[in-house]
Amino acid sequence: METQNSLHFLTSLSLTLLCCLLLHFSAAVFIPADNYLLNCGSTTNASLYNRLFLADGSTTKSVSLSADRSIALKNPNPSQDSPALYNTARVFTGGGGGGDHSSYRFDIRRNGSHLVRFHFSPFVAEDFDLNFAKFSVLVGGFLVLGDFSTQVVVVKEFVVKVEVDVLEIMFRPVNGSGFGFVNAIEVFSAPSDFILDDGARFITTSGAVEEYTNLSSQVLETIYRINVGGLKLTPFNDTLWRTWIPDEDFLDFKSAAKRAVTTHTPNYQKGGSTREIAPDNVYMTAQEMNRENVNIDARFNITWDFPVGSGGGARARHLVRLHFCDIVSSSLNQLYFNVYINDYSAYKNLDLSTMTIHMLSAPLYIDFVADSDDSGVMRISVGPSDLSSAMKMNAILNGVEIMKMVHVTGLETDKKKKHIWILVGSIVGGFIILCLAVLAVLLSLKCKKKKPKPRPSESVGWTPLRVFGGSSRSRMSEGTVSASPGTNGYHSLKIPFADLQLATNSFDKNLIIGSGGFGMVFKGVLRDNTKIAVKRGVPGSRQGLPEFQTEITVLSKIRHRHLVSLVGYCEEQSEMILVYEYMEKGPLKKHLYGSGCMPLSWKQRLEICIGAARGLHYLHTGSAQGIIHRDIKSTNILLDENYVAKVADFGLSRSGPCLDETHVSTGVKGSFGYLDPEYFRRQQLTDKSDVYSFGVVLFEVLCARPAVDPLLAREQVNLAEWAMQWQKKGMLEQIIDPHLLGRIKPASLKKFGETAEKCLAEYGVDRPTMGDVLWNLESTLQLQESGPPRTPHEDGNAGAPGLPTPRNAPQDPSGSGGVEGDVGDGSSDLRTSQVFSQLITNEGR
Template sequence: MLVIPYHKQSSFPCFQLHPHPLIFHLTLPTMKPITTPLYLSLFFITLFLTGQSQPYTPVDNITLACGNSGQPTNDLLRTWTGDVNSKFTPIGNASESITAPMSSTASQVPYTKARLSRSEFTYTIPLSPGQKFIRLHFNPDTYNNNFQRSNSLFSVTAAGFTLLKDFNASVTADASGGSPLVKEFCVNIETGQRLDITFTPSKDAYAFINGIEVVSMPTGFYYTSSPNFIDTSASSYPIRNDTALEMVYRINVGGGPIAPDEDTGMYRNWDSADDKYLDYLSKQFSVLPQNNTIELNFLTVPEYSAPKRVYTTGRSMGMNTTINKSYNLTWIFPLDPKFYYLVRLHFCEFESDITEVGDRAFQIFIANQTAERLADVIVWSGANGNPVYRDYVVGMFKPPVGSEKKVNLYLVLAALQKYSYTKYNDAILNGLEIFKLSDSTGNLAGPNPDPRTQVDAPKVPPKSSPGKKKSTPVVGIIAGVASGLVFSVLGYMVFRRRWKVKDSGSCNKRMKFTTTPGSSYRCRCFSLAEIKAATKNFSDAFIIGAGGFGNVYKGCIDSGVTPVAIKRLKPESSQGVHEFETEIEMLSELRHRHLVSLIGYCTDKGEMILVYDYMAQGTLRSHLYHTNKPSLPWDQRLQICIGAARGLQYLHSGVKGTIIHRDVKSTNILLDDKWVAKVSDFGLSKGTTDMSTTHISTNVKGSFGYLDPEYYRRQCLTEKSDVYSFGVVLCEVLCARAAVIHTEELKQASLAEWAKSCHEIGELDQIIDPSLRGNIIAECLNKFTDIAISCMHENGTERPSMTAVVRELEHALQLQQSAEGKSKCPGRNVETETSCSEQNCATNDSIKCISATIFSEINNPSGR
């Protein structure tokens, strides 16, 4: 056994000899309570420091500073007891005991020293019966050069449960934000039992521990017999005494961090960073209400349920009904697969406007399943200012994608679709806790995170991880919105299930890419030398476009004969391997006049490069707004829309099965030298060969402003999601403005919502491109706006198919061309035989009339 001390501890002249009196009494229960004036002075000092006495007093409150002797402490409010030469000295091989300095800069007990061993050792702790917290404190570091930081690999068992298996503390700490690291578990101790905690090193590795806490909890607090079980396979899932729990997340939503000594007596740590788990839209639009003056009444749940600060802050969608129709409040939490989880949500209505039943009602979805169809905190708690929590158990058994070791749990709060049930179409959450439940074998251990590049013996170890691992969002529904890229997984998605369409030829070369060994595609495999030659070694002079994925270059291949567009993905691109592979897989199998053609790819030396036909006229968006290019005439815009619609029609119904593009937008519609529209960018596409499938359950991805709200809300992808996005494109074509403008006033931020609201109140003239006014035949405008509005219907089943969209757009073009053949609209450069009549050209006044009458049967839905 190796005991490693640290340098001279920090001193606290006023308090270092006087621990927290209440804790002192609890830690040593055989001692009589101190009743001297000194004790009373310390008692009132404690009340001053903590603000109030704690609502729960644990029966057992053991804190071991491993590798220490006596009671070394620089913690004002807790007493840490050393395990050296005490009743807590572990049983094991002690022949290796030496003393050496620790290289870490940690100066807080219990991280100032450590106990290490290359052999198994066990702590035996006598306890009273009941349910307990076990907290294991780790500060991974290199100890005296004999124990390298990266070589700490071991397992931990306690009370018959496997808490950790082949646990790499340094890798885990780096992935979670840096040292120190605390792992918290819950176990039940039967009458007459003791707690044995055993550390077993893996082969050629060592085990270590800096500190151990064992703290009692109220009976039945987390061991609840009746949580809401979110699964159709069972109606209940009691958390019995033969279950162990691991705390995975504990968050003070919308508020600041809460330290263990500020908890309710159980020394729990509450994180504050719920925003790092939010999806893009939630970060943009959610608000942080708080009320620090409200008097809380714990009538429904015990006062020790959570600190009062948890219930006086929160995160809500806000009171703007229009905005709340456009997004859901969504968090994404990465979890270990193949376990059940207890999800505890803390609520308290503290806003003065929310006092009655029905004032604020909303929906709750957990792991893409409905947890609450009608959540009303006032109903649950009884009144404003009354805290309450709700427990849910959910199974996370979907296997990870590729090499990913985590699966994402989506927690979604959604505004109600019908306003009749609520006064404020809003949702709120104050706090949350997520616990992993042990499996049938008593195991809680999950895999270690993927390791980072490590230095075994750094002179000054990093205080935090150089690159904190992010959750993928995507997407609650859910997330992943943020220009369609926020929740894309970077470079880890491998060995995915392949989807094949009908054979259309042989592949020229076999793909040299590690994610799909031996796979082949029906397109050309370029060498990096060929790509460099085509782009003059990626010269900036050849760049024709750029984005989050990287640069697009114009190049020439085949001895300079064939012009091409070359997209080079950056290593840090959020599109990553999965999207790269999908693009190749889809486009190498598909050939259509209105789909961009993929010529080939390059994967030499870790590159991810795609080579396409060169589209001389660029993107559709580049001809609509933010451009110096001439305005496109209306009939040409119509022809472009028809071409793009035909491309989507082919994807939805022109091949074996259905392909859903999932990122339809004006920048993904390209124009060749003859102005033929071609749909591009298939990195997010999904396909199925099962013709009976009505939807695909998948993480939400897409681009902000174009995303189907029904898909975002329910996470069920259908071809009607593409139809919605195409409806937004039609609005862009008509209005010549972006799908989202953050600088516009709130009601105009979303083009889709603005177009529908203007149409509903008869103000369609406000959104049409000024260059088109007087140039669109009234009947054609009627037909076009009818198509666009119907495409963006809230209910996907009521949207037209792309076949119907193509047919109606062709009809609109016929109406326009037929009228142009007979007349000339003012302001157009089209020579025709006769002058324009008021009936043929849509003026501003007639547009108002059209908007108010022709589509009066199409109502703007009340919510999402």
């Protein structure tokens, strides 16, 4: 009996605990008061991320469609990879106003902030090609998208404060013959504390910090949602069905940051953040200062650059929400750091432990309001505070959200006001026209004998090419090479967008041959059967604009057999497209440790290194200042059908120092694992930074492994450090590519190792020039082919032991300014053969 009573008690207790747990769980899950998900243009429901979108063809009392001028459209050729939700669309042909309008109307149960998302996925069907739709969208009378068009799948999200019983979403084509479309719409309530009126810190253009009020009344457009230090998060992992992307592509200098991860769920506290503000996974990862390879008292910031606007002096106001959770400290009051926005101090001496109830791993967020800079970039930095001790110096960031404050334009329904403004506008307009006419007459009389100024460079879409010779203080020009556009400017390089569509079969996904931070790379064939590689930036996005301009600047003024040639570019229809010669064999990296490629012989590898060195040597010496590449790595050395190496990707290149200078002071850019440590420490760039990166590539070629491999043992992660240890032991043969075992002559391997070692010297002054490197690689190849050894006195100049320096080599009689300073079609090889004739064997290569 006692046993039965105990069992009954335990059963009752278990049920009670289970009920409490269920109640707690249900209370923790956010259930929006308004929750509308529409599958537009469809008569059937569709699912996306386990959310059911109801067909708008069967609208209910709560949702109505004014379908006077709308058409339900179905994709006749749906892609297997495309969600069913994107296979239908509602097309709008009406303009709006009176009875001639196209809109959805949603009954609102609870006023307050709402999330409104539009899904656009253009396709071609019947009489409509949705790629050419151009229209405006109004939410509750506010213009949120003006003259909008897209050729790619895009989701636009807005936060709108709704204070009416019925929310109307209207679609208006930009002209009478145009049309608009939408594939799906989401309208649902946001948590009451999602956007608070008070508490945001306003960073003024003078750098002062003020309080920003009435924030919730602003219409906000989500531009970025970043999971700092973490992976991509899909709507599956977010209670508000949001997508968070990694931060890696936005880090200004990747080596300054180190990823931090915890497996413990955040300690949510009252007054702090919630799972609706950001999901657990955002607060369980972060970027912190990478202090592994710097002095104990070194101070530096972690910086992210987010392109947010059109630039050209146009500023836009944004809500910047930064998420923090201290997952790196071992105790409270250990972490003090500063926050900067656009290089202004936004929050000084931030101590996360004082902003929470004295508990680590407690998530919180801070809202800032700031304007983008003149180049349309939002720069966010975190760095150590003056309160930090040398041993505890650190700074972290867990997440970033950037929302643009939409310039709202309401629909005016008061006809009297319309008439008044029309009358006022007519009077003012007439007066302005009269003034302009008088001014035109005066100017024509004054300037009658002056020659007309040339027309400015035409540009359709995002922006014209930047005017050269601009202010050196501009951040936009920081990563570019100063150059003159030449007699004909860049117009001779322009390629119509229609030609590139034809060449790539409308950018067929099956023709994609690569991808990067700038965008996708497609294989194509021009009308004259020229094979090309087409690098297409994300349409309408300014991400990569400085790199786009720099590539055109650099490659339009240089030409060399070992540099990838620029065929042209396109800047129409909000596109940023670069067109290069097609390199059949792709990047060197793929042939070293990629899949599906035959291993390269030692001779092939040496010839590839020699070719890349020739290209770099020409970059450094082909003009008065020279050009520094800044991103030398195995993925930026491409091979043609004959395995001839060509250096590519000049997006980070910039001019070298002037004759009276020793270096260029600039922000650090490059790729982790290849970056010159002296450049990192001092932020002083020279051509020796390229030499260091090339030294890493040499070991990459020899060992057939990545420059950084985090999956290996700690001492092997960094290739340069690991290989240098074996080189200094004189045991380099222990780590070479197994395919090369027994195939490299000891003298050749010794010479190669010495060359790479010199390239990786800690200080740039101790590194050879690219001319020296080229000379020694030629010697290495000769030693492999059993040619007669060189003697030091044949070098023509005393150099470092084992590294002859041919600085007195014969000059090009044409006066082009360098051994390989040609800009012709490959004739540099003849000049090179004259300079290096002592190294050429009887058999030839």
